[in-house]
Amino acid sequence: MENFAAPARPIVARMIEAAANAPHRAVAFQGAPGANSHLAALEAFPDCLPLPCFSFEDAIDSVRDGRADCALIPIENSLHGRVADIHFLLPESGLVITGEHFRPIRHALLGTGKVADIREAMSHVQALGQCRHWLKARGIHPVAYPDTAGAAAAVAELADPAIGALAPAGAAGIYGLNLLADDIADAEHNMTRFVALAREAAPVAGDGPFMTTFIFEVRNIPAALYKALGGFATNGVNMTKLESYQRGGSFAASEFYADIVGRPGDPAVDRALEELGFHTKWVRLLGTYPQARARPG
Numbered sequence: 001m002e003n004f005a006a007p008a009r010p011i012v013a014r015m016i017e018a019a020a021n022a023p024h025r026a027v028a029f030q031g032a033p034g035a036n037s038h039l040a041a042l043e044a045f046p047d048c049l050p051l052p053c054f055s056f057e058d059a060i061d062s063v064r065d066g067r068a069d070c071a072l073i074p075i076e077n078s079l080h081g082r083v084a085d086i087h088f089l090l091p092e093s094g095l096v097i098t099g100e101h102f103r104p105i106r107h108a109l110l111g112t113g114k115v116a117d118i119r120e121a122m123s124h125v126q127a128l129g130q131c132r133h134w135l136k137a138r139g140i141h142p143v144a145y146p147d148t149a150g151a152a153a154a155v156a157e158l159a160d161p162a163i164g165a166l167a168p169a170g171a172a173g174i175y176g177l178n179l180l181a182d183d184i185a186d187a188e189h190n191m192t193r194f195v196a197l198a199r200e201a202a203p204v205a206g207d208g209p210f211m212t213t214f215i216f217e218v219r220n221i222p223a224a225l226y227k228a229l230g231g232f233a234t235n236g237v238n239m240t241k242l243e244s245y246q247r248g249g250s251f252a253a254s255e256f257y258a259d260i261v262g263r264p265g266d267p268a269v270d271r272a273l274e275e276l277g278f279h280t281k282w283v284r285l286l287g288t289y290p291q292a293r294a295r296p297g
Contacts, residue, residue, distance in 0.1 A: 003054040005153035007175050008032040012052050019051040019068065026051045026068035027196075028059040030084075031124075031147030034171035036105055038149065040194050041072045044101040054146065056084050060093045063197060070098065070198040076241075077105070078191040080129040087215050087245050087257040090197065090286055097213050097287025099196035106190070107131055108169040108182045110152050113161025115180040122151035123166035126192075131166055133186045140164070152177060201287065209291045210263040211240075216276060216283040217255045224279055225256070231275025232260065235268040240295045261295055263288040 004012050011033045019026035027048040029037035041050045051068050053059040059071040074083040090097070107127055111118055120141045121128070128135070128142040135142055143163075145151040151165040156175040164180060165171075172179045195213075204210060218224035232239050241259035262269040264285070277283055 004032055004052075004150060005157045007156045008052075008150065008153035011174070015050060015052055019049045022049055023067055024069050025049045026062075028053050028062040028068040028071040030054070030056045030059045030073065032150035032153050034149035034152065034168060034174045035147050036103060036168055036192065037072060037074060037147075037194070039168060039170070040074070040101055040103045040192075043103060044072055044099070044194070044196065045070075054150075056089055060089055060095060060197065063095055063199060064093060066199075070196045071095075072101065072194050072196050074126075074192045074194050076193050077126055077130065078189055079185070079187055080126050082243070083126055083192065085245070086195065086286075087243075087255070088247075091215065091284060093197070095197040095199060096201045097195045097289055098198045098202040099289045100211065100292045101194045101196070102293045103192050103194065104190065105130065105185065105192050106168070106183050107148075107166045107185050108172070109164050109180040109184060110167055110169075110172045110175075110177040111155060111161060111164035111180050112159050112177060114178075115164075117161040118164040118180065119162040121164045121166050122154060124148050124151070127166045130185045130187075130190055134184045149174070195287075196289075202289070204263055204288050204290075206290075208263065209261060209294070210288055211259055211261060211291050212263050212269065212288045213257070213259050213286040214273075214283055215255065215257050215286060217281040219279060219281055220254065224254075228276050228279040231272040234275075235272045237262055237268050237272045238295060261291070 027041045028051045062068040063071045075086045122143045122145045148167040149171045152167040152171040155165040238261040243257045
């Protein structure tokens with residue numbers, strides 16, 4: 001808790017105590033109170049007790065240790081790409097993806113003075129990237145901070161009118177700041193996708209539609225990825241995300257993270273996954289869960 005700026009600590013302490021009294025209702029999120037992840041947790045789980053964590057690792061550990069029922073982690077943004085390295089965080093955690101949630105992101109500039117005073121803006125690198133043109137046009141220098149609302153708390157603690165924060169507008173009221181500018185992202189289609197992580201997979205029932213997430217490593221042979229993915233095309237399985245990543249300092253980008261529409265047990269998905277297994281060293285399913293937003297077919 002000491003990692004949070006002083007204005008956030010009493011609020012964090014109260015939220016931690018509430019979650020400790022009812023861990024089955026606790027939903028861990030990364031960031032200070034008022035962050036987009038906090039707001040997303042309340043949207044996805046209206047009756048939950050949000051549990052603020054300073055880092056993604058802390059949020060995952062809180063679930064693994066039983067201090068929270070699940071964690072809600074942002075993994076990608078429509079403007080700025082990857083948020084959390086879920087393919088690194090999740091496989092070693094022992095957790096599974098049990099759901100997803102989409103939240104429109106609206107950034108505000110908060111501070112202790114006037115907008116004309118601001119020379120620097122603190123925020124999460126994602127927020128800074130999503131507002132970089134707006135900041136550049138006004139000569140405001142971006143300064144990275146672990147999360148948006150945490151930056152607002154830090155700005156309140158600094159009390160320097162030249163330093164502002166990019167955060168949800170509601171954080172102004174939480175930390176006693178002025179709302180200097182609202183809805184300042186560089187594009188209107190600013191959306192973040194979150195995934196819920198839990199210790200055990202939830203029952204997958206009903207007609208769906210469903211999403212399935214997995215990671216895999218291709219064999220070191222020519223056209224390995226092309227062959228590995230061929231089964232999804234021939235079986236008509238929609239792959240909505242494919243992302244390569246490197247592990248262990250290697251520059252051979254041979255491991256991949258993928259989302260598909262469907263679930264194991266669907267004949268087309270089973271055939272595609274079986275063919276994937278022929279052309280990979282290993283495949284690891286990270287979770288099957290209901291779609292929160294329709295994907296184009």
